[in-house]
Amino acid sequence: MKSQFDTELETRLVRYAAIDSQSDEHATKTPSTDIQFDMLRLLKSELEEIGAADVRISDYGAVLATIPATAAGPTIGFLAHVDTTPQFNATGVKPRVVRGYDGGDITYPDTNERVLSPGAFPYLSEKIGHDIVTASGTTLLGADDKAGVAIIMTAARHLLANLSVPHGPIRIAFTPDEEIGRGVAEALPGDLAVDFAYTLDAARVGEIEYESFSADAAEVTVTGVSIHPGNAKNKMVNAIHLAAKIVATLPQATMTPEVTDGRDGFIHATEMSGGSSEMKIKLILRDFELEGLEAKGRLLRQVCEAVAATEPRAAITCNIRPQYRNMRYWLEKDMTPVELARAACRAIGVEPVSIPIRGGTDGSLLTEKGVPTPNLFTGMQNIHGPLEWVSIGDMAVATELCLKLVELAAEKKA
Numbered sequence: 001m002k003s004q005f006d007t008e009l010e011t012r013l014v015r016y017a018a019i020d021s022q023s024d025e026h027a028t029k030t031p032s033t034d035i036q037f038d039m040l041r042l043l044k045s046e047l048e049e050i051g052a053a054d055v056r057i058s059d060y061g062a063v064l065a066t067i068p069a070t071a072a073g074p075t076i077g078f079l080a081h082v083d084t085t086p087q088f089n090a091t092g093v094k095p096r097v098v099r100g101y102d103g104g105d106i107t108y109p110d111t112n113e114r115v116l117s118p119g120a121f122p123y124l125s126e127k128i129g130h131d132i133v134t135a136s137g138t139t140l141l142g143a144d145d146k147a148g149v150a151i152i153m154t155a156a157r158h159l160l161a162n163l164s165v166p167h168g169p170i171r172i173a174f175t176p177d178e179e180i181g182r183g184v185a186e187a188l189p190g191d192l193a194v195d196f197a198y199t200l201d202a203a204r205v206g207e208i209e210y211e212s213f214s215a216d217a218a219e220v221t222v223t224g225v226s227i228h229p230g231n232a233k234n235k236m237v238n239a240i241h242l243a244a245k246i247v248a249t250l251p252q253a254t255m256t257p258e259v260t261d262g263r264d265g266f267i268h269a270t271e272m273s274g275g276s277s278e279m280k281i282k283l284i285l286r287d288f289e290l291e292g293l294e295a296k297g298r299l300l301r302q303v304c305e306a307v308a309a310t311e312p313r314a315a316i317t318c319n320i321r322p323q324y325r326n327m328r329y330w331l332e333k334d335m336t337p338v339e340l341a342r343a344a345c346r347a348i349g350v351e352p353v354s355i356p357i358r359g360g361t362d363g364s365l366l367t368e369k370g371v372p373t374p375n376l377f378t379g380m381q382n383i384h385g386p387l388e389w390v391s392i393g394d395m396a397v398a399t400e401l402c403l404k405l406v407e408l409a410a411e412k413k414a
């Protein structure tokens with residue numbers, strides 16, 4: 001069944017997805033890539049067109065806007081990120097719509113090496129009759145998080161055109177660089193100025209997430225002894241062999257992303273570079289509990305020390321820095337934003353589910369900085385790869401959720 005929002009959601013998603021706004025973890029500027037401004041400027045002008053107030057692009061590259069209140073109620077923020085992941089080709093995205101999905105395999109116009117099949121992805125088989133948006137086979141789609149952007153824009157346009165819907169002040173933020181963990185600038189919590197907020201960045205219908213990983217990043221530096229190989233006997237210490245030893249000593253069979261799921265954390269080596277005189281290993285450490293995260297840090301240090309002990313002439317350092325923390329630590333103290341989202345979800349006939357996120361969102365950092373920010377579903381599936389897809393029908397349910405949520409919040413306050 002078509003909702004009143006389907007056409008708008010589809011048009012917006014297709015328009016936004018075609019814009020390359022990939023972030024770049026190796027760039028140091030903010031936003032990390034200039035192309036993100038193509039999305040930011042477009043959204044700024046679209047927000048102005050639909051009549052939003054206080055529309056601006058901040059110096060850290062977020063589009064901020066207000067939907068003025070029509071009733072008393074808490075100030076609620078809605079956030080989505082404009083960047084797409086650097087993990088996969090995001091250049092030349094050609095979104096296309098598979099109308100009235102028939103339940104079979106979905107093939108791609110630009111490659112015959114890939115198939116999106118309901119056998120491999122059972123959630124797809126629940127979407128028979130839906131309009132499904134995919135990329136063309138060689139790029140990601142970028143529904144992560146342009147589905148979120150389209151949902152917020154559609155809900156905002158609806159509220160600004162229907163002033164009879166009661167709601168408190170609503171703040172909107174479209175942020176850059178979420179995919180590289182830099183979406184929450186120091187000034188964002190203050191600029192948002194909300195009682196609480198939601199990111200539209202979760203997946204299947206019903207998902208209301210308030211638990212994320214706690215995350216640290218580590219950099220191990222191995223400094224060897226460099227000397228011409230021709231007269232290196234008993235003198236050279238090759239950093240490559242020591243770095244390889246460190247990686248080989250880490251528990252690959254029990255504590256890596258490829259062998260863990262559910263509530264188990266991991267140590268993930270993401271990058272190794274250098275040469276015989278110096279090597280650098282980058283790793284990320286993840287766990288839902290701080291004690292578990294600390295234990296992983298201790299383990300990594302022990303491995304470095306053990307390898308260092310085998311070669312006193314080498315220098316091995318291990319720097320561990322915090323990235324983000326499980327937002328549950330703060331949200332469980334006041335579940336109001338989560339309970340409100342759950343009530344809104346039930347009110348539109350969807351049973352809410354809360355699954356711990358094996359990752360982080362802008363909400364993890366925002367919550368830590370004092371803005372309670374659970375994560376709401378958008379419908380996005382198979383993100384960060386060529387099989388990414390989203391159902392327009394799912395996006396419409398997410399739009400209804402946002403509208404119901406602001407209405408319920410206003411009723412509660414009144």
Ligand SMILES: [Zn+2]
Pocket residue numbers: 081144145178201
């Ligand atoms: Zn995302």
